[in-house]
Amino acid sequence: MNPVDIDKLTQGNKKAWDLFVEQISPLLLHIIKKTLLQYHQSTDDIPDFLQDIFIHFYKDNFHVLKLYDPQYGQFSTWCGVIARNKVIDRLRKKSISTVPLDDEHEQQAGVVPVNRTEKIRIPLDLLSNRQRLVIRLIYEKDMEVSEVADMLSISQQTVRSLRHKALSKLRDYFNLAEKK
Numbered sequence: 648m649n650p651v652d653i654d655k656l657t658q659g660n661k662k663a664w665d666l667f668v669e670q671i672s673p674l675l676l677h678i679i680k681k682t683l684l685q686y687h688q689s690t691d692d693i694p695d696f697l698q699d700i701f702i703h704f705y706k707d708n709f710h711v712l713k714l715y716d717p718q719y720g721q722f723s724t725w726c727g728v729i730a731r732n733k734v735i736d737r738l739r740k741k742s743i744s745t746v747p748l749d750d751e752h753e754q755q756a757g758v759v760p761v762n763r764t765e766k767i768r769i770p771l772d773l774l775s776n777r778q779r780l781v782i783r784l785i786y787e788k789d790m791e792v793s794e795v796a797d798m799l800s801i802s803q804q805t806v807r808s809l810r811h812k813a814l815s816k817l818r819d820y821f822n823l824a825e826k827k
Contacts, residue, residue: 651722657709674723675700675730682734700730724798773820778813781806
């Protein structure tokens with residue numbers, strides 16, 4: 648893939664946009680299909696998903712594209728993460744409200760539900776940027792190690808190592824915080 652001139656792209660240059668669409672479309676189509684299959688959804692609407700993603704990139708004067716920071720990864724990887732998130736968001740919006748069997752059994756047994764949406768505050772300097780990204784992708788985005796490795800263009804062992812080191816740091820930090 649030829650490098651995309653992001654400056655021209657975000658300035659509305661039509662040739663840059665056409666080149667971007669031509670080059671990134673195969674990757675986005677692959678990610679859309681893979682995500683839909685992962686969530687056991689029909690692949691009939693792939694063109695609609697692709698169009699939604701390009702609209703997301705284009706709207707508000709290319710606001711999303713202007714957020715790209717090369718220090719956090721390759722442009723194609725970053726676009727892929729956005730595409731996957733857009734597909735998942737759209738699937739969540741159209742999903743029917745269901746109750747997992749475990750929750751239903753807890754309700755019948757009179758167990759008080761735990762608020763699982765509360766976020767834990769972690770000091771910014773505790774984890775490296777890569778460790779934080781791997782933890783978010785695995786635990787917040789429910790991605791597999793292999794998917795994270797492909798997305799970040801690193802080996803699966805590197806992903807496992809980053810996860811292990813991050814979890815060790817978090818355990819040490821919270822055990823120490825608990826003792827205070």
